[in-house]
Amino acid sequence: VGGINGVAAGAGMALAMATDIRLGATGLRFIAGYPRIGASPDGGLTWTLPQAIGYEQAMRFLLENRTVDSTEALRLGLVGEIVDDALFHARLAEYCAMLADRSPLASRLTKRGVTRAVAIDLESQVRYELANILRAFRSGDSQEARAAFFEKRKPVFKGV
Structure with missing residues (x-):
C-alpha cells in the first residue's frame, strides 16, 4: 500500500506506482519529470503506469510532462482514494490495518x-x-x- 502525500516526481513516482494500492492526500501532485531533464522513465514506470491508467493516458502523461493534482490523479487511476490532508495518516493506517x-x-x-x-x-x-x-x-x-x-x-x- 502506498501513501502519496506531497509531490511524487520521476523515480519517486515510479516508486509510488510500484505499489499495489495507492491512497493520496488532497495536496498530492504527480509529475513525470523525465522530458525536462532529457531522460526516459525508470524504476519500472513504463510498465506500472500503463497497467494503472492505460497505454494512451500513460503516453500522454509521460510525454506532456504535466503536473497532475489529486482530482485528476483519482480520475486517471493513479490513486484509488483521495483523503483530506489532515486525515491522511489516520486513514492510511486504518486502511493498512484493515488489510492486515x-x-x-x-x-x-x-x-x-x-x-x-x-x-x-x-x-x-x-x-x-x-x-x-x-x-x-x-x-x-x-x-x-x-x-x-x-x-x-x-x-x-x-x-x-
Whole structure:
C-alpha cells in the first residue's frame, strides 16, 4: 500500500506506482519529470503506469510532462482514494490495518494471481485461479473463516 502525500516526481513516482494500492492526500501532485531533464522513465514506470491508467493516458502523461493534482490523479487511476490532508495518516493506517486483518494466504494468492494476469492469456490465468482457490479452500485459514462465519465471530488467521 502506498501513501502519496506531497509531490511524487520521476523515480519517486515510479516508486509510488510500484505499489499495489495507492491512497493520496488532497495536496498530492504527480509529475513525470523525465522530458525536462532529457531522460526516459525508470524504476519500472513504463510498465506500472500503463497497467494503472492505460497505454494512451500513460503516453500522454509521460510525454506532456504535466503536473497532475489529486482530482485528476483519482480520475486517471493513479490513486484509488483521495483523503483530506489532515486525515491522511489516520486513514492510511486504518486502511493498512484493515488489510492486515485479512487472511495472509488469501492475500498472497490474490496478489500473485493479479500480478500474473497482466502477463498471460486468459485460459492460463483461469487454470491458475482454479489451482489457487483449491489451495485456499483446503487451508487452515479457510477452515477458520468458515467456522468464524457460522459462529458469528471474527476469524483468527494464521497464514496457513
